[in-house]
Amino acid sequence: MKEADVQIGWPTRLVSFGPDISAAVFAVGFATRAALSFGGIEPGDYRKLLIYNKDRIFAFVMALGEVTDEWYANAAGAINFGFPTIADSDIPQVLPTGICTYEHVVSNVSHKEIVSKAIEVRGLKVTVSEIPVPVPYGPAFEGERVRKEDLYAEARGEVNPVCEWTTSKPMNEVEDGKVEVIGPDLDDIPEGSQFPLSIVAEVAGRQMQEDFEPILERQIHYVINYGLFSKFSSK
Secondary structure (H helix, E strand, O other): OOOOOOOOOOHOOOOOOOOOHHHHHHHHHHHHHHHHOOOOOOOOOHHHHHHHHHHOOOEEEOOOOOHHHHHHHHHHHHHOOOOOOEEEOOOOOOOOOOOOOOOOOOOOOOOOOOOOOOOHHHHOOOOOOOOOOOOEOOHHHHHOOOOHOOOOOOOOOOOOOOEEEEOOHHHHHOOOOOOOOOOHHHHHHOOEEEOOOOEEEEEEEEEEEOOHHHHHHHHHHHHHOOOOHOOOOOO
């Protein structure tokens, strides 16, 4: 990270405990101090310490490169605190759950996917603070009307078939953030036209249940209505 000119230190919350794998013990020690200070865990109570770290301290080991015996030993120690290992190399996997929340060791993960995989395996919940769309976006715009003179094109259920459907799938069949447009994109739709529209959302999650599908499906209305789409005027 230093070679990439990434600022490291307490102000950025990117703190290096040392360049060698043996420094992992200081990271685990930091987590232990948090459990003793904020969790009220008594020193030596390893069972409650594990439970607190597993449920409250969302740490994990990201092993990049060849995993030596010393790396294995340090990773095994981290697992005993509830912290799983995610590696980019071909090392034996430990997939059954037990000590960690989900898998203990996951390997052969590409660099493109290793961050999202680590977040998934550790059970982190990601909060999106900014929606990357080219229009103002927020609950304040819900219910705004787009007047006829500002319309460019319209997907109108009273005239054309319009539907939405949310379905759950296994996690390995869903690519996070993927958007696929089947048919003409907005730029290819003639101005003033009305067209059919179908929105299909494929979702997956560690604790996803079929009962959640209609709940998520109704969120499509909120997602669309939070955008100030009157900015897309024909003028």
